[in-house]
Amino acid sequence: MRIPSSLQRLSFSSSEAMVDFASDLIARRAQEHVVANGIFRLVLSGGTSPLPLYRRFADTANPPDIPWEQTEIFWGDERMVDPESEHSNYGLAASIFLNKVRVAQRNIHRMHGESKHPELAAQNYEYTIAGSFGLPAFPAAWDQSGPLMFPRFDIVLLGMGPDGHTASIFPGSPALDTRRWVLPVSCPEIPPRVPRLTMTAPLLSSARTVIFLVGAKGKQAALERVHASSSGQRTWLPAGCIGAEKELFWLILR
Numbered sequence: 001m002r003i004p005s006s007l008q009r010l011s012f013s014s015s016e017a018m019v020d021f022a023s024d025l026i027a028r029r030a031q032e033h034v035v036a037n038g039i040f041r042l043v044l045s046g047g048t049s050p051l052p053l054y055r056r057f058a059d060t061a062n063p064p065d066i067p068w069e070q071t072e073i074f075w076g077d078e079r080m081v082d083p084e085s086e087h088s089n090y091g092l093a094a095s096i097f098l099n100k101v102r103v104a105q106r107n108i109h110r111m112h113g114e115s116k117h118p119e120l121a122a123q124n125y126e127y128t129i130a131g132s133f134g135l136p137a138f139p140a141a142w143d144q145s146g147p148l149m150f151p152r153f154d155i156v157l158l159g160m161g162p163d164g165h166t167a168s169i170f171p172g173s174p175a176l177d178t179r180r181w182v183l184p185v186s187c188p189e190i191p192p193r194v195p196r197l198t199m200t201a202p203l204l205s206s207a208r209t210v211i212f213l214v215g216a217k218g219k220q221a222a223l224e225r226v227h228a229s230s231s232g233q234r235t236w237l238p239a240g241c242i243g244a245e246k247e248l249f250w251l252i253l254r
């Protein structure tokens, strides 16, 4: 795991407080990245925990000051379903906020969950990532002989399931240790029981800032194992294997 220079675990007694913290942090970092590089690359999470934050993004009464015109949007994982499906991570984010903020359609990089060929869809997303970062058309992820290379997203949002999975990286997944950036995932044991696509642990952990948003209900045991690992005991729970280049935040709703 890439050890971040800062690790913060913060617990919140209300969803509003957690959303206030997360949206302020994202807005500040987004502005800094736009000033420094002219662009802000944000990776969204699936699941239910980030939904209040997504609603805040679209809140016209109290909008966070995010430079949407300079923002590119990606997903950490997607279910192999149509974008119109209620299970589509893209579809949910689009209906809650992406269709309401000033992000350009060309900057919304969704994973193609409707593809009948998950491996091709994964490779296609690696091309998309390479394109955004101005990297060669042949993604370094496929070059078995070259040095390891993982593009650096500015902020990655993640959740965690009760089994410790994050994105669609389940315990024992090949996505934990690979040079690939995106991999197909066969149907997991947990709902929705559909195959997925996922960014891999090394790619997610290369981000400058990683923010976990977790509701503690049903997740206490996994949280304890993940947090024990950062104080020295090893865990192989996928969420505990995710690091960051600079800052790793665990925002936990009590």
Ligand SMILES: O=C(O)[C@H](O)[C@@H](O)[C@H](O)[C@H](O)COP(=O)(O)O
Binding pocket: 045, 046, 047, 048, 049, 050, 077, 078, 079, 089, 158, 159, 160, 161, 165, 166, 167, 168
């Ligand atoms: O697409 C997905 O399902 C996710 O990205 C997944 O990793 C999710 O974040 C966790 O399962 C937590 O989900 P909840 O936030 O709904 O508990």
